[in-house]
Amino acid sequence: MPSHKTFRIKKKLAKKMRQNRPIPYWIRMRTDNTIRFSLFDPSLLLLLLLRFSTQPLNSSMTLLLLLFRYNAKRRHWRRTKLGF
Numbered sequence: 001m002p003s004h005k006t007f008r009i010k011k012k013l014a015k016k017m018r019q020n021r022p023i024p025y026w027i028r029m030r031t032d033n034t035i036r037f038s039l040f041d042p043s044l045l046l047l048l049l050l051r052f053s054t055q056p057l058n059s060s061m062t063l064l065l066l067l068f069r070y071n072a073k074r075r076h077w078r079r080t081k082l083g084f
Contacts, residue, residue: 023071
């Protein structure tokens with residue numbers, strides 16, 4: 001990419017920069033909103049629940065919240081290029 005960037009390229013870079021961030025914590029605080037996490041099948045999620053059920057409730061709930069607060073479209077600057 002040349003060092004002299006057009007305004008159109010700068011707009012695209014700004015949009016991609018805004019998209020490349022974690023999901024905010026307040027999204028799961030809203031009512032009737034769930035972030036679906038499709039990478040895990042239900043059996044694996046059940047195994048995780050059984051594994052962490054011996055620990056106090058707070059740590060297992062923290063694990064579940066971390067699992068469901070995942071942005072599957074995060075992009076690393078070196079691994080995935082934008083292509084323009």
